[in-house]
Amino acid sequence: MICPRCRSSEANTVAHSPVAGVWTMSSCPTCWYAWRSTEPAAATDPDQYYPQFRINAHDIATAPRIV
Amino acid sequence: MQPPFDDLRSFLTTLDAEKQLLHIDRPVALEPDLGAAGRAVANLDGKTAPALLFENIDGFNDARVALNVHGSWANHALMLGMSKTSTIKEQFFELEERWQKFPIPVDRRSEAPWQEVTLTGDDINLFELLPVFRLNPGDAGPYIDKAAVITRDSADPDNFGKQNVGLYRLQVKGPDHLGLQSAAPHDFGIHITNSDTMHQGLPVAIAIGNDPILTLVASTPLEYDQSEYEMAGAWRGGVPYPIVKAPYTGLDVPWGSEIVIEGEVIYQAREYEGPFGEFTGSYSGGRALPVVKVHRVHMRRKPIYEHLYLGQPWTEIDYLLALNTSVPLYRQLKEEFPEVEAVNAMYTHGLLNIISTRVRHGGFGRVVALRLLTTPHGIGYSKIVIVVDETVDPFNLEQVMWALTANVNPEFDAITIPRMYEIPLDPTGNPQGITSRLIIDATTPKPPDIRGEFGTPVTAYPESANWERILKEMIR
Numbered sequence: 001m002i003c004p005r006c007r008s009s010e011a012n013t014v015a016h017s018p019v020a021g022v023w024t025m026s027s028c029p030t031c032w033y034a035w036r037s038t039e040p041a042a043a044t045d046p047d048q049y050y051p052q053f054r055i056n057a058h059d060i061a062t063a064p065r066i067v
Numbered sequence: 068m069q070p071p072f073d074d075l076r077s078f079l080t081t082l083d084a085e086k087q088l089l090h091i092d093r094p095v096a097l098e099p100d101l102g103a104a105g106r107a108v109a110n111l112d113g114k115t116a117p118a119l120l121f122e123n124i125d126g127f128n129d130a131r132v133a134l135n136v137h138g139s140w141a142n143h144a145l146m147l148g149m150s151k152t153s154t155i156k157e158q159f160f161e162l163e164e165r166w167q168k169f170p171i172p173v174d175r176r177s178e179a180p181w182q183e184v185t186l187t188g189d190d191i192n193l194f195e196l197l198p199v200f201r202l203n204p205g206d207a208g209p210y211i212d213k214a215a216v217i218t219r220d221s222a223d224p225d226n227f228g229k230q231n232v233g234l235y236r237l238q239v240k241g242p243d244h245l246g247l248q249s250a251a252p253h254d255f256g257i258h259i260t261n262s263d264t265m266h267q268g269l270p271v272a273i274a275i276g277n278d279p280i281l282t283l284v285a286s287t288p289l290e291y292d293q294s295e296y297e298m299a300g301a302w303r304g305g306v307p308y309p310i311v312k313a314p315y316t317g318l319d320v321p322w323g324s325e326i327v328i329e330g331e332v333i334y335q336a337r338e339y340e341g342p343f344g345e346f347t348g349s350y351s352g353g354r355a356l357p358v359v360k361v362h363r364v365h366m367r368r369k370p371i372y373e374h375l376y377l378g379q380p381w382t383e384i385d386y387l388l389a390l391n392t393s394v395p396l397y398r399q400l401k402e403e404f405p406e407v408e409a410v411n412a413m414y415t416h417g418l419l420n421i422i423s424t425r426v427r428h429g430g431f432g433r434v435v436a437l438r439l440l441t442t443p444h445g446i447g448y449s450k451i452v453i454v455v456d457e458t459v460d461p462f463n464l465e466q467v468m469w470a471l472t473a474n475v476n477p478e479f480d481a482i483t484i485p486r487m488y489e490i491p492l493d494p495t496g497n498p499q500g501i502t503s504r505l506i507i508d509a510t511t512p513k514p515p516d517i518r519g520e521f522g523t524p525v526t527a528y529p530e531s532a533n534w535e536r537i538l539k540e541m542i543r
Contacts, residue, residue, distance in 0.1 A: 005207075014242055015194035017126030023097075025194040027208070031339055031353075032240040034194075034208030035201075038125070039098045042204065053205045053342065055353060060339045064499065065355040066491050067249050067256040 003028035004035060004049040006056060031055055069148035071303035072278045074180070074323030075371055078146065079120065079133065085151055087142055088118045096125045097200035101132060105202065105376025105383070108135045113381060115141050115151075120371070130198040133373045136279060138383035143390070146279040148304070155390070155462045159409065162302065162394045169293070171300025174307035179322045182311075186364040192242035196364060197275075197326065198372050199239050203344035207353070210343060211237040213375040215285045216247070217272040217318045218255060218332075221262040230319060231255055232295035234286045237273065237359070238340050245273075245359040246340035247332070248351075250490055252447055254291055259332055259357055269332035270316035271359055276325025276373040281308070287391040288444040315363045325370040329363040346388070346416055348379035349494040380415055389413035392444065396420065399442045404435050411461035417448040418493060421461040424454060429516025432508040433482060440487070440504060447490045451505045458524075459509075470509040476519065482506040 001011040008030035015025035027034040041048045072078040082088035095101060101121065108116055116139040121132040137143060141151035144158055153161075186196065193199060199209035214237065220229040231254035238246035249255040262269035277285075280302050284295045296319065299308040309322035315329040340356035377384040389412075396417070397410040406425035414420075424435050432454035439445045439452055455461060455470040475481070484504040491500040511521050 015192050018128055018195055019126050022126035027241050029241075032207060032238065032246065034240060036098060038096060039201070043098070043201070050205060053350075055339075059353060063339050063353045063355045064491075065337055066500070067251050067253075067259055067357065 001026060002046045003031060003033055004044055004046045005033040005054060006031035006060070007046055030057075031060055071148065071280060071306050072146075073309060074278050074321075075133065075136070075276045075325060075373060078136070078279050079118065079371070081145060082118050082136075082142060085141070085145055086117075087115075087139070087145060087151065088120060091119055091121045092123050094123045094125060095121050097198060099204075101134065101198075101200045101374070102202045102376065105134050105374070106378060109138060109376055109378075109382040113139055113386070115139055118142060124198045127198055129369045131369070131371045132198050132200075133276070133371050134376060135383050136373060137282065137375075137387040139386060142279075143386055146283065147302075155413075156409070156460065159390050159393060159397075159462070162390050163397065165302050165304060166298075166394060166398065168301040168305050170297035171303075171305055171307055173294075173296045173300065173319075174309040174322075176309050176311050176322050179311040179320075179324070180367045181320075181324050181327045181365045181370075183368050184366050187362070191361055191364050193239050193245075193328075193361065193364070194242060196366070197370075200374075202374075202376060203350075203378055205350050206343050207238055207341050209239045211239060211245070211273065211275060211374075212377070213275070213282065213373050214328075215274040215277055215281060215321065215324075216255060217274065217313075217320055218258045218269055219318065220258055221265050221267060221269060226292065227319075228292040228294045228297075229254075230294065231258060232281070232285045234282065236343055238343070240338075240358075243330075243361040245330070245361065246338060246356055247359055248340060248343075248354070248356050250447070252443075252490075257291070262332065263335050266334065268334045270318060271330055271332050272313045272316050272318040272320050273328040273330070273359075274320045274324040274326070275328070276371050277321050278323050281321050281323075283387065283391050286388055288395055290443065313363075313365075325373070326364070326366040328361055329365075330359045330361040333358050333360055344378050345492050346377050346380070346382075346384045347418070347492055347494055348415075351492050352499070385413065385415075388416045392417045396439060396442055396444060400435060400438060403438060406431075406457070407435060408457045409461050410439075412444075412449075413462075417444055419451040419453070420445075420449050421453045421455065421467055423457055423459055423461040424510070425457040426510045426513050429513045431513070432510035433506050436506040436508065440484075446488060449504070450489060450493065450495075450502055451507070453507045453509055455509050456511055467509075471507065474509045474511055474521075475507060479518070480508045482508070 011028040144153040342350040411421040436452040
């Protein structure tokens with residue numbers, strides 16, 4: 001599964017709604033973006049994700065450490 | 068004063084009785100409905116806005132979500148057992164008076180409602196157990212943002228006072244996997260640094276859905292070795308705060324919590340976290356931040372998941388971080404400068420402060436402001452400090468604006484200090500964590516600072532106080 005935010009192919013489905021079939025949650029182990037299947041396309045579709053919040057491997061590698 | 072609330076549910080009952088709670092039983096989507104409603108309720112009148120209780124969440128059988136519990140001056144007053152029409156200044160001095168009871172020894176108990184259900188191992192999936200949701204569109208994922216996070220100092224683990232109870236944002240990254248944010252000067256940050264130094268993980272308990280005073284104390288800048296639980300007892304009017312040991316970590320957690328998560332801050336682990344829409348009104352950037360592995364989840368049956376909306380001020384967090392930031396700054400200034408009358412640190416968690424003080428001599432106002440910059444909270448937050456005379460109510464912005472316009476000569480009274488440390492969430496940081504400070508001394512110049520033409524102030528006839536009372540009665 002492609003992560004909508006960093007486009008890693010490592011993302012997985014990690015949860016299912018307690019009422020079956022309503023939604024699933026997915027999470028990306030590269031950038032730790034998480035999203036619900038029922039969210040707007042800007043949150044779930046790699047091609048429609050918010051441009052200002054996209055990140056790449058360089059952003060992750062150079063993120064400042066504050067503690 | 069009413070008896071204090073031991074848990075969130077009893078407070079919600081009182082809010083309901085006072086018409087300060089809206090039950091929302093229509094079906095709602097976790098996104099975007101809950102975040103959108105959180106923003107919307109913050110747009111209502113801040114004196115009277117209600118709390119919200121959502122009781123029909125898509126995909127859950129019996130989840131409930133509470134928002135805006137602290138999000139108005141009426142709710143803030145009811146939390147303190149005061150009339151919901153109490154003024155901000157009345158609530159300020161009530162908190163200040165109760166602070167004087169500190170410390171109140173805790174009420175240790177062995178059983179708690181959150182012991183009803185316990186989950187371990189593969190049964191832990193936070194996305195399925197709790198109605199966590201994305202609050203604002205650019206957030207990296209669901210966050211837990213109104214939990215009391217409890218840790219001890221690994222270098223002094225038996226010291227009850229150094230056990231910290233604080234509000235820190237927690238990103239839900241996986242079923243049993245959290246990211247967390249704390250800066251180095253925070254008590255939690257010190258605990259993480261100390262455990263890293265000792266080459267060990269840090270046990271952590273995360274208590275969600277608490278009585279309102281505990282949340283207020285957990286977001287108060289206390290001194291490092293002051294116990295939040297002993298302060299909660301003081302702010303409960305001297306009624307000891309009930310706590311119970313969490314079984315996995317041995318940490319002391321509130322008796323009344325809805326949900327208690329236990330886990331460990333993993334030794335030296337740092338991962339990408341964020342962005343998250345912060346109290347400054349801007350998204351924080353992504354950071355390399357510590358990680359929590361969850362080992363136990365305890366909860367009441369049908370727990371209430373409490374959450375807080377934050378974004379462009381004012382929102383619920385601005386009511387929560389208002390007087391509990393103002394009172395400690397007032398007390399710390401008052402120790403050395405008894406002339407100080409009140410402190411308003413309500414704006415963006417005290418990035419701006421307004422001090423009202425009597426003036427001992429020329430140049431006194433800026434001396435008081437400089438002291439504020441060296442208080443524990445001031446070091447990280449007090450970017451702008453305005454000082455006004457004792458005749459100006461610092462909670463009355465019309466009066467403060469008058470003082471700025473009538474008393475300030477920018478050439479003499481606007482003082483900047485370059486390259487100061489501050490918390491790395493302020494969007495003006497350059498680089499993040501460093502900014503200038505600004506002091507605006509809007510007190511009336513006194514000798515030997517002789518300048519301007521500050522004549523005799525206009526004072527009204529003393530009978531105006533009686534007329535004010537008469538007019539108020541006629542309006543009522």
